[in-house]
Amino acid sequence: MNRRQMLMAALPLVAAPSLVLAQAQPAALATQAEPRRDPYAPTEVAIRDDFEVGSIVVVSKDFFLYHVIAPGRAVRYGVAVGTAELVWKGRATVGRKTEWPSWTPTPAMIERNPGQYAKWADGMPGGPSNPLGARALYLYDAKGNDTAIRIHGTTEPNSIGRAVSNGCIRMRNEAVMALFEQVPIGTPVYVY
Template identity: 50%
Template sequence: MRFRTATTAFGMLLAMGLASCTTTSETKTAGNAPAKVETAEIFTDSYGKTTDSGYALPAIPINRVDKKFHRQVVNYETDRKRGTVIVDTKNRFLYYVLGNGKAMRYGIGVGKQGFAWKGEAYVAWKQEWPTWHPPAEMAERKPEVAKYVEKGMEPGITNPLGARAMYLFNDEGRDTMFRLHGTPEWSSIGTAASSGCIRLMNQDVIDLYNRVRPGKGTRVVVL
């Protein structure tokens, strides 16, 4: 999916509602057998309605989303440094490395573009409430979005990019066309959607956005 971008100031950290518990679930890591993952904290109470930059985000019926895709702190052993983002497209998880064997895990939806690229990149910039410009090929399939190719769809709660977008470039400074972004389509989390890159529930992408600092020091690893 092709987007136009604009630089943005770093967002202020939002207060997060916590619903702490400890559970054990099973996940599969790339190339490995299933492994037990212990959840230290789960943030199921963080999906209520909220107002963000003047936009009224509706509550997500989180009880209808598989609990493994709820935002949670999990045990996660990696040699990657704190602040690294690891995207597991196969298992529909995004990890933000916290250090000390922990990571914040988010459920994701993966579109065609999400499977089209893998490797390492960095967050070149990020944007609050971005404007959406669909690619021309999408407009050919869906004539109703053709008007947005040039002028773009204004930010809002129905915008396909949701509340936040983060734009990934390779180390040569080229746009990978790979994005981490929000979505109003909460039911697409955990699925392979028809279009887009890596989508998170809006409440989750706001949380991730507030953690990520743009620049080559923030590595994004896409499995």
């Protein structure tokens, strides 16, 4: 294996900058400031070609979720992930999908922050103020057990790009709604 192959194997995802970023303009042609692009907006990018088409790949440290749409191509979405001690990593499948999901904090969440979560110990109905947002994809392990990890929307879109959740993977509502329509039950999910 040559050095390039070893580096490619070590990286979970590699975006090709020339395919992702617009060509830089020469300074003489750049007469006005370009509007600042949202780094977490959905963007089609190049990735390693060894992920199954249709699969979801999350790179927690970079705050990105990739939905593989073709060999070597994916739509990249910005996400929020769990705080350092709550980051979940592993392989799962989408076991269930729900529009406007209800939410019940886990006992561990209530124990960590009873002031914020105890009032919802019996659950919160789905809707615009629910922290799971507009859609949720429920991740199940290889034995068919619910991992308690969700890919879901959020009522806090400014949290995207940060480690702030209790372990779930948050997306902006419009992004999770788009993903929800494209991802069937049984979709493989890899979280790094």
